[in-house]
Amino acid sequence: MPLPLPEFHDDKRVGTLYLERAALVTDEARRYALAHQVKPAREDRLRIAAFGIDVQVAFCQPEASLFVPGAVEDSQRTLRWLYANLDRITGLVFSLDTHRVFQVFHPAWWQDAEGRNPPPMTVITSADIRSGKWRPTRYAEESRAYCERLEATGKxxxxxxxxxxxxxGLSHALLPAMMEASLFHSxxxxxxxxxxxxxEEPLxxxxxxxxxxxxxxxxxxxxxxxxxxFDHLLTFDRVYVFxxxxxxxxxxxxxxxxxxIEATDRSKMGRIHILEDAMSPVPAPPLDPLPPGLDFPRVANEAMRTFREAGMKVVRTTDPLAP
Structure with a gap:
């Protein structure tokens, strides 16, 4: 039976900025655990991890510079799923994308012949660097080598x-509503x-x-x-990714x-569960013709198919957690 949402949670606030209410959330967590007989995670026989990738203001708040369209709704669905299954989710793992001004993918790293920085969504190839169309403002040899090696990966x-x-900055923080869920679960x-x-590595x-x-x-x-x-994630019987x-x-x-997993123990592939309605792709840049590698929605959907074929499970937040 799914657990109810805690009283403090409001779907309408998920895509907004506010200071996490640590005292309110943790006080309610204690009352909630007692009222719903929620046991400590260490007593779980089936260990389940919720693995949140970059659920940060930078990507999930509509005013942020790199907002992913659909991220607010993804986060709303994720939070409902987290709270409904709180008594079965053993551990939370969150990544935090962490950057500074001078990094190889930020405008300040590059200039054209007139000294102008490239606008966001500019594609810079190793050929562009060799031709002088774009030149790095620092680490010239390494920057050129980086583009060459990145292209060689084919990704x-x-x-x-x-x-x-x-x-x-504020954009580095976990989305406030997600941070409250972390506090509540803890x-x-x-x-x-x-x-x-x-x-954090600039190159x-x-x-x-x-x-x-x-x-x-x-x-x-x-x-x-x-x-x-990697070892930590694979200590869990299931890992739900969003x-x-x-x-x-x-x-x-x-x-x-x-x-x-393929290189170590293929039998563990089925532990990975992809919450497909808890993630969205970056929109494709407005290029015509659009290079296949920059058709990000197509790339994402094709990848999901290959993950399913490899043995990962593609599920939705509305699917009940199997015993």
């Missing part, structure tokens, strides 16, 4: 994003939420929570696979999960 070409998820189930910071993109797009550049290591997080964006950070994280 992405470098896209200049708006400044987003800046450390110290107290009601006596379980600490796990937060994973990603994306690589970190779509996946588990690894950057490029790990090595000439004379410089810029990242590695997060084995500790967040933003379906075409980028969620997709890349799922690709890493699939790759490393």
């Amino acid at each position: 992405y070409v470098l896209t200049v994003w708006p400044y987003h998820a800046l450390l110290g 107290v009601a189930r006596d379980a600490q939420t796990r937060f994973e910071v990603k994306g 690589t993109e970190n779509y996946s929570v588990l690894s950057p797009e490029v790990t090595e550049l000439p004379g410089r290591k810029v990242g590695k696979f997060n084995q500790e997080l 967040g933003q964006a379906k075409s980028h950070c969620v997709l890349s994280t799922l690709m890493d999960l699939r790759k490393h």
Whole structure:
């Protein structure tokens, strides 16, 4: 039987900014756990993780610079699912995309011949750098090598994003309504939420929570696979994945999960459950013709099909949790 929503939760506030109400939420969590006989998470026989990818103001608040259309509704559905299944969700894991002004995918990193920075959604290829169309403002050799190695992966070409998820700014924070759910779960189930910071290395993109797009550049290591997080996730019997964006950070994280499960123990692939109605793709840029790799909704939908074929389960927040 699904649990009721806590009294403080209001769907209409999910897409708004406010200071999380820690005292109110945690006080209600104690009363709620007692009233509904919610047991501590450590007593769960079937251990379930809710894995939220970049559910941050930067992507989920309509006024943010990199808002993903659909993210508010995704978050509303996710929160209803979290509260309804609070007594069965053992642990929460959230990633936090974390950036600074000077990173390879931000405008300040690049200039044209007149010294102008590229506008957001500009695509910069290694050919553009060789021709002088765009030049890096720092780390010239490494920046060129990064674009070459990124293109060689066949997944992405470098896209200049708006400044987003800046450390110290409001857009870096977890969406307030999601933060309240984290607080509520922590107290009601006596379980600490796990937060994973990603994306601080300036010379690589970190779509996946588990690894950057490029790990090595000439004379410089810029990242590695997060084995500790992977091992932690696979201690759970089920991992329900949600967040933003379906075409980028969620997709890349799922690709890493699939790759490393295939390399270690394929029998664990079915532990990964993708909440398909709790994520949305980045819209395709207004290019004509549109390169296939930049048709982000198509890329996301195609990826979901391959994940299902690999053995992951694609589900919805309205599906009851199986015993």
